Amino acid sequence: MNFRTITILTGAGISAESGLGTFRDEGGLWSRYSLKEVATPEGFAADPHKVHGFYNARRANAAEALPNAAHHAIARLQEDPRHDTMVITQNVDRLHEAAGSRALHMHGELARALCAVCGHRWDAPAEMAPGDACPACATTATRPDVVWFGEMPYHLPEIDQRLARTDLFVAIGTSGQVHPAAGFVEEAWMHGAHCVEINLEPSEIAGLFHETVNGPASEAVPLWVDRLIG
Numbered sequence: 001m002n003f004r005t006i007t008i009l010t011g012a013g014i015s016a017e018s019g020l021g022t023f024r025d026e027g028g029l030w031s032r033y034s035l036k037e038v039a040t041p042e043g044f045a046a047d048p049h050k051v052h053g054f055y056n057a058r059r060a061n062a063a064e065a066l067p068n069a070a071h072h073a074i075a076r077l078q079e080d081p082r083h084d085t086m087v088i089t090q091n092v093d094r095l096h097e098a099a100g101s102r103a104l105h106m107h108g109e110l111a112r113a114l115c116a117v118c119g120h121r122w123d124a125p126a127e128m129a130p131g132d133a134c135p136a137c138a139t140t141a142t143r144p145d146v147v148w149f150g151e152m153p154y155h156l157p158e159i160d161q162r163l164a165r166t167d168l169f170v171a172i173g174t175s176g177q178v179h180p181a182a183g184f185v186e187e188a189w190m191h192g193a194h195c196v197e198i199n200l201e202p203s204e205i206a207g208l209f210h211e212t213v214n215g216p217a218s219e220a221v222p223l224w225v226d227r228l229i230g
C-alpha cells in the first residue's frame with residue numbers, strides 16, 4: 001500500500017526504553033502519585049509546592065534521557081521526501097526533537113513554562129517554584145506548560161484537519177485510555193486511513209486498528225519503518 005500522508009501519535013511507551021516511566025503500567029507514575037493531586041488545576045491550586053516538585057523531578061529525569069531507536073526511526077521516516085509525516089505526541093519530554101523530529105506536543109512540554117494570567121510561554125528553569133514571576137507581565141501565576149486533566153489539549157484544530165486527510169495513522173506506545181488522543185484512531189479510520197497500533201502488548205483499544213504490532217518500541221518501530229521506506 002502506498003501511504004503518502006502519515007500521522008503518528010506517540011505516548012509514554014515510546015520513551016520507556018529511554019528511562020522515562022509510563023503512567024499506567026505496573027509501577028507507573030499513577031500508581032505512585034495521585035493524578036488528582038499533581039495533574040489537575042485543582043491539585044495545583046491546593047498545593048503548588050507539591051505540583052512543582054513533581055514536575056521539577058520529571059524535568060530533571062527528562063533532561064538526562066536520550067532518544068532511543070524508535071525516536072530515531074521516526075525521524076528517519078519524517079525526513080523521507082516520499083512521505084509527509086506528522087508526529088503528534090502526548091509526551092512532555094523532548095526526545096522526538098532530540099532525535100531530529102518535529103512534533104506537535106498536544107499535552108505541552110516539561111521544558112516550557114506558562115503564565116496563567118497573560119499566556120506568555122518561555123523556557124522553564126530546571127526548578128520552578130510558586131512565586132516565580134512571569135518575565136512578560138511580572139505576576140506570579142506561573143506554572144509548567146503541561147496540559148492537566150480537565151484542560152484542553154493543544155493543537156486540536158490542526159490535528160482534526162490532519163486526521164481527516166491522513167492515509168496512514170499509527171499509534172505507538174499509548175494505552176488509549178486518555179481522550180481526546182484515544183479517539184484519534186476512530187477519527188482517522190472514519191476518514192479512510194489505514195490504522196496501525198505498535199505497542200508492547202495489545203492496548204485496550206487494539207481492536208479499533210486494522211493492524212497491531214507488538215513488541216518493545218525500540219525494536220518494533222525501526223522494523224516497521226524499514227518495511228515502509230526500506
Ligand code: APR
Nearest residue numbers: 011012013016022023024090173174175178199200216217
Ligand atoms: N514499547 C512500546 N510500548 C510500551 C513500552 C515499550 N517499551 N513500554 C510500555 N509500553 C506501552 C504500555 O503497554 C502502554 O500501553 O505504552 C503504553 C503506555 O500507556 P500509558 O502509561 O497510559 O501512557 P500514555 O498512553 O502516553 O498516557 C496518555 O495520560 O496521564 C496522562 O498526560 C498523560 O500523556 C499522558 C496520557
